[in-house]
Amino acid sequence: MHAGWQDDFLRYLTDVRRLSPNTVEAYANDVNQFADYLAANWGEDRAYNWSAVSYRTIRGFLADLSQRHYSRASMGRKLAALRTFFRYLLTENAVTQNPAAVAPTPRQEQHLPEYLYAEEVEQFLSAPDENTALGERDRAILELLYATGVRVSELVAMDVDALDFEQRQVRVIGKGNRERVVLMGDRAIAALRRYLASGRKELLRRAQSPDESAVFLNKSGGRLSVRGVQQRVHRYVLETAASSRITPHAMRHTFATHMLDGGADLRAIQALLGHKSLSTVGIYTHLTTERMKQVYAAAHPLADDAGPEESPPGGRRRVTEDEQ
Numbered sequence: 001m002h003a004g005w006q007d008d009f010l011r012y013l014t015d016v017r018r019l020s021p022n023t024v025e026a027y028a029n030d031v032n033q034f035a036d037y038l039a040a041n042w043g044e045d046r047a048y049n050w051s052a053v054s055y056r057t058i059r060g061f062l063a064d065l066s067q068r069h070y071s072r073a074s075m076g077r078k079l080a081a082l083r084t085f086f087r088y089l090l091t092e093n094a095v096t097q098n099p100a101a102v103a104p105t106p107r108q109e110q111h112l113p114e115y116l117y118a119e120e121v122e123q124f125l126s127a128p129d130e131n132t133a134l135g136e137r138d139r140a141i142l143e144l145l146y147a148t149g150v151r152v153s154e155l156v157a158m159d160v161d162a163l164d165f166e167q168r169q170v171r172v173i174g175k176g177n178r179e180r181v182v183l184m185g186d187r188a189i190a191a192l193r194r195y196l197a198s199g200r201k202e203l204l205r206r207a208q209s210p211d212e213s214a215v216f217l218n219k220s221g222g223r224l225s226v227r228g229v230q231q232r233v234h235r236y237v238l239e240t241a242a243s244s245r246i247t248p249h250a251m252r253h254t255f256a257t258h259m260l261d262g263g264a265d266l267r268a269i270q271a272l273l274g275h276k277s278l279s280t281v282g283i284y285t286h287l288t289t290e291r292m293k294q295v296y297a298a299a300h301p302l303a304d305d306a307g308p309e310e311s312p313p314g315g316r317r318r319v320t321e322d323e324q
Contacts, residue, residue: 005050006031009088018177022153030081037061050086051095058082058103072106079105114246115254118261121146124246125187127236136199137216137224138232140191144170145248147188149255149273151175152229152248158215160196165189174274182272 010028013019019027035048041060042049058079065075082100089095116124125146128138144155154172162171168189169181184192192215200217204210207221214223233248256269 009085027081030078031085050089053099055099055102058100075106114250115257123240127239133199133202136195140195143188143191145251146255147185148182149252152226156224156226159213160215180274
């Protein structure tokens with residue numbers, strides 16, 4: 001058996017499928033974990049004998065993950081990675097069947113994504129201190145995340161020449177190197193203009209080797225990282241007492257939910273978010289349904305004789321299993 005199939009598979013994902021480095025790394029971790037499982041149960045000499053893997057082997061791997069308290073979402077992702085891996089081996093005639101194809105995907109827990117209510121957004125967006133260069137940058141970041149719904153990876157990859165203030169839009173490169181255009185409102189444009197005219201110039205002056213092309217810079221003048229955005233968002237979450245589960249990605253959910261609440265159709269939201277499948281956007285219909293239930297329960301005099309359920313500080317009420 002060719003020992004380098006895993007490396008060949010990763011090159012295929014990178015060169016042919018043109019997946020992002022983060023996605024390729026996730027595939028690598030999942031396939032390597034399965035190989036470690038085989039080595040532990042079959043011995044090192046048979047660990048890469050992919051043609052000997054059966055449906056029962058895959059089931060045993062999933063059972064092992066379950067015993068080690070992996071979430072169903074993680075198990076489902078690893079199973080999907082193995083399906084793709086064995087499908088690749090099939091095309092290369094390295095195996096005669098795809099043992100992962102018939103294994104049922106673990107049923108997912110129904111968790112609705114976190115998002116900010118409209119009344120919470122203003123306090124969150126206003127949290128950065130705009131009297132500093134970093135504060136101007138952070139205000140522009142928060143405004144742009146909410147205005148466009150872009151992924152954090154797309155935001156940090158933005159170059160200055162991708163911004164088009166006249167057309168009120170910005171060009172982003174999404175998953176699979178797919179380019180799309182997203183729209184900006186007046187607030188986001190104003191925050192970006194202020195940052196570009198002042199804060200960004202100050203950050204460039206601090207740098208010995210500045211990144212002249214990047215929109216968002218770190219304190220040393222280089223391109224800001226995904227981790228850097230995550231840390232700043234977490235800081236403002238703490239300052240505004242928003243839900244501790246609000247992340248940069250939650251701003252994407254907030255954008256989509258508020259767009260749907262405002263009357264946008266799913267196709268438009270799909271295009272703006274850069275999703276390939278319309279079904280991926282369907283979760284936001286559940287979000288708005290839950291919001292309508294809460295509004296109805298709080299506003300209608302006969303909705304509940306016991307009165308609406310008391311909300312915790314910040315106006316956020318956890319969705320119960322019955323509501324889901």
